[in-house]
Amino acid sequence: MTSSTLIKSFERAKEDNRAALLTYTVGGDPDKKTSLNIFKSIADSGVDIIECGLGHGANIGDGGAIQDSTYRALSNGIKTNDIFEIIEEFKKDYETDVIIMTYQNKIMAYGEDDFLKRCISSKVSGIICVDWPWPLNLDFAKKCKENSIVFIQLLCPTTNEDRLKSILNDAHEVVYYISMLSTTGQKLKVSSDEIKKRFNLIKKISPHKKCIIGFGITADTINDFKDTDACVVGSALCREITRSIDEELNPATNVGNMVSDLKQKLSS
């Protein structure tokens, strides 16, 4: 059961007395081979869980840095199958959990059942779908569960307490807390303390669910979140990929260095 490995990744970090580190980069950016190398480099640099974006052009949640990555991948002809193949390849050599983050239309276009089948065969641990909110996603979430894939519900600062409780009640082992009202890659506009207050509320309601904190976290702030369950850095990495490509440097190496640095900050 892949879902159990995902939980283990969190627990391993907890044992280290730190939050788990997640990275978000767009699968296939800029091409299949480089993307696989980036994942490997990230894994080698000590990440706990990899979030792999299955980019969508008409997304309504990505900030500029991730949009750039998405358009680069899409215009290089990357298809959904390519993403699965990258993950499949990656998982041949690595234990690191991979979560797919995507938009509903990508899943619909592939076919829900086919999508899940391919998740299993390529050893995807979980799915985040930005524009498939609770409770509309419950049928699909159930299917995920039946296939031992964690469907990760999203929560945010304006999710009121009733709704929070209901979502948590239906949620699988892992949830995702969007730290602020924004798209990805914007400056953190709420204080780390405020975020942790909400995080604690979630944990109070569901002590046994792992809660990933995302949006706006960079090397500057990551240390604030070391005593949470997990946090994601995304846009900063995507920007690094863009920079590396523009300056004809090796994105895998540079992203890897960045991840090492993040990991260290989180551990210190």
Add this chain to the structure above:
Amino acid sequence: MTSSTLIKSFERAKEDNRAALLTYTVGGDPDKKTSLNIFKSIADSGVDIIECGLGHGANIGDGGAIQDSTYRALSNGIKTNDIFEIIEEFKKDYETDVIIMTYQNKIMAYGEDDFLKRCISSKVSGIICVDWPWPLNLDFAKKCKENSIVFIQLLCPTTNEDRLKSILNDAHEVVYYISMLSTTGQKLKVSSDEIKKRFNLIKKISPHKKCIIGFGITADTINDFKDTDACVVGSALCREITRSIDEELNPATNVGNMVSDLKQKLSS
């Protein structure tokens, strides 16, 4: 009394068994000196009466050929005084009668009384004012008469019989019959016979008034009108001036030749 010389010009032609020949050209076109030469050349070629246009930019009765002449004169800086000077110069050497054809605003701008004074001093025989219709023109016509200048009333195909009679009743010795509804310089769109029918009606009402026929007459049709009182050729001459200037020929000579030809056609 200049007005009596004007009548004499008509009578001389009648004695020749032909209509009097009038030419219309724009005074000062293209400049003072050339314009004077053109008038002299026209007179030398046997014209009976010269109509001298005092051109107005915002005219509402001139066709394209005469407009071209007008704009040439105006843009060369020709002023009303220049026209009077040309006529004055001309009259030093020639007996040929000169009539001014103009628009009301030119007279207003000069001042009615000043205008008449200058007509007298430069020996102008008559005035045609295109946009000063009967009965609005009666006061001014009276002033003309008092100064022995013939104010020439205009008539046209749609002047109904009542109006025709009233106008003729008020008219001085000479009237002008606009042969068709049009601006100057258009093709004759009514038959010569029809024009002569109206001419005869006018003569029936006022046998002693001389009636000039104008608009649309060229070398091709002038012979049709030999048994009337008088006819005017204008646009054809203006066009010849334009052509001569464009081809750098002498307009005075060419216009003179044209007038000789017209005179011959009218006499044969």
Add this chain to the structure above:
Amino acid sequence: MKLEKGIPLIDQHDENGYWGGKFGGNQIAESLNYPIEELTREFEKLRNDETFISERDYYFKNFVGAPTPFIKLENLTKHLGGAQIYCKLVSKATGGAHKAYNAVVHSLICKRLGKTYIGGDTGAGYAGKMLSMAAAKFNLKCKIFMGAKDVERQSINVFSMRSYGAEVIPVNSGSQTLVDAVSECMRWWTSENEEAHMCVGSTVGPTIFVKICAWSTAQISREMKKQVMDEFGEVPKDMKLINCVGGGSSAAGFWNEWIDYDNIELIGVEAGGPEGSSKHAAPLTNDSRIGVLHGATQYVIQDDQGEIEETESISAGLDYPGVSPLHCFLKETGRARYTSASDEEALEAFQLVSKNEGFVSPSLEPSHAFAEAIKIAPKLSKDTIIVVDSCGDSAKDSKIIAERLGYKI
């Protein structure tokens, strides 16, 4: 010179067609005497013909879109902090300006005359566009005369006219602008008046054209009177009606029903042109000399030779060297006050109004009227009602305004 009460302004001329014995008239070629008499006779019949009136009203309502809104400019009033500013949104009439009233009426008259062909002049293209629209609707052949320069710079309007089936004739004489287009249109009518009817685009030209045009635009004040009563319950004691004046058709229509109310001030705003320039299109403000233009006596911008002088204004619609005999008359009798606004003031007024009001985006012509309102409003009390006729929509001027304000278009 005296204004009579109880008699429509358009009827206060003498037997020769002169207002105040002096302005207007029919200084035309003899060839136009008959059609003008015919038109005068026909119009006198039609304006008393109930079927015709209800036909007119039907098309005013259904095509021109009467009544146009009468609204308070709350934001602008607050911003200026003085008189209350209202606006008659004539720009919502079909085609975006008041020119449609005259076009509809002339088309209806043309049909009554049994003619199937109509011609008209146009400067910026409004009058021509609306005449083409009306002509298409009423199945009339249509010819529009337009200065060659205007054809170039208003090419979009030329295309519109053509798409309505009109023939657009570029006029190459003189300054190649409106003044020449009107002249050429009159020349054309001189030739074609047996078959064709002519529409003059403003309250200018021979008397009957002044009358028909002002009679048509009078719809503006007729409907506004009701709106004023609805809003205030009575005629406000202190009211000022501000209108731009080019030819003067818009102002004549906006004021028509109010002329007998002595307490209502009528303010006409002419085009003052660029600051520092002297080529103003403001014959009334500048006390220019009286002359004859396009068949009528009026104040005309002219040189000492009686030649029309080129004028200069940012607003194509006001760029005309003459002005309606009606306004010459209203000026000399002291009934209306005339002033001018510069290009720069008009532009500023456009910006201030657009930003504050949104729904009201005046073209450059009424922006001149707004400029005057903006000038005087702050000094006036809250009890004063200013009504500006926003007689044109800025759409047609976007390019000019954008360029002037430094936007890249």
Add this chain to the structure above:
Amino acid sequence: MKLEKGIPLIDQHDENGYWGGKFGGNQIAESLNYPIEELTREFEKLRNDETFISERDYYFKNFVGAPTPFIKLENLTKHLGGAQIYCKLVSKATGGAHKAYNAVVHSLICKRLGKTYIGGDTGAGYAGKMLSMAAAKFNLKCKIFMGAKDVERQSINVFSMRSYGAEVIPVNSGSQTLVDAVSECMRWWTSENEEAHMCVGSTVGPTIFVKICAWSTAQISREMKKQVMDEFGEVPKDMKLINCVGGGSSAAGFWNEWIDYDNIELIGVEAGGPEGSSKHAAPLTNDSRIGVLHGATQYVIQDDQGEIEETESISAGLDYPGVSPLHCFLKETGRARYTSASDEEALEAFQLVSKNEGFVSPSLEPSHAFAEAIKIAPKLSKDTIIVVDSCGDSAKDSKIIAERLGYKI
């Protein structure tokens, strides 16, 4: 899937916001859940609030200019020789199209929500222009998202928006057109929804936006129903209502009051694009696949990867890869029939209508609807009434049309 009688179309969705259990919904990021719930609650209150309704009606009348004319196209009817052709001249609404209804309602809602900032998307610029106008009027800060390509080719509209004080944000992602502008606008709202309100420019987006927009444009059929009764004395037995469909807001409003009348045929015309091309903006006609776009389930022009495909239409307003859930629902229930017209057919229709009618000069969007009317009218009897919604004015398209027809502009 079944249509209910006696229930407004906009209310025939299930608790999750799906019409027919399938189209629409709120496929949005969690961050938008709260503002959408808030807006849904507020709208349900406001639509039953008499003060709000009379406020809406006041602005519809005085600013949008309701009612717009309902007229018979006599010349076109005669020319085609079949069904009687009528036209609802919505193009006479403020700004020249139906987009003003939605803009006014959203601005009023924004104020009621106590928000002072409003943002919206725009393609050709109509929706953005009218939102900017309304925002200026109601004193709201305004931000308009527009594809960078559209900013370039519709620069005049960009200028207008700016002159109303709006901030225009060029969107550089993707195809740099409307689809990306909507995405970016939603992203912006995701960040700013605590302070700001969002207006979606058509009956697309999350359910509540579909509802508000269709509720706003319903004014069209509400006023038209009275006009139809005035004209015919009864609801005609055989009537066909033809409307172009881009997002679908115009058609939804034009049909709203007539949905329960089974004898009235509803015909939607999508953009068929250039003849011979396959990039049609016609998701309903082409039976494209169902997908999620901008938060709602609908027919979407997309490739097998779920990526939105570029569409191609001469009419900027119809150039959208999705279509309102309302129309997906009307199609699947069989209540409305959908077809398409090509660029060429629309152009021809534009010419035929302009030349015959004059007052009606449809923009390229309604020209698609006219194309269908022209196709079917000759085969129908005189007892059939065809009503075309002429929902846009050609002014905005002059340049495109002129170029296509070979005029030099």
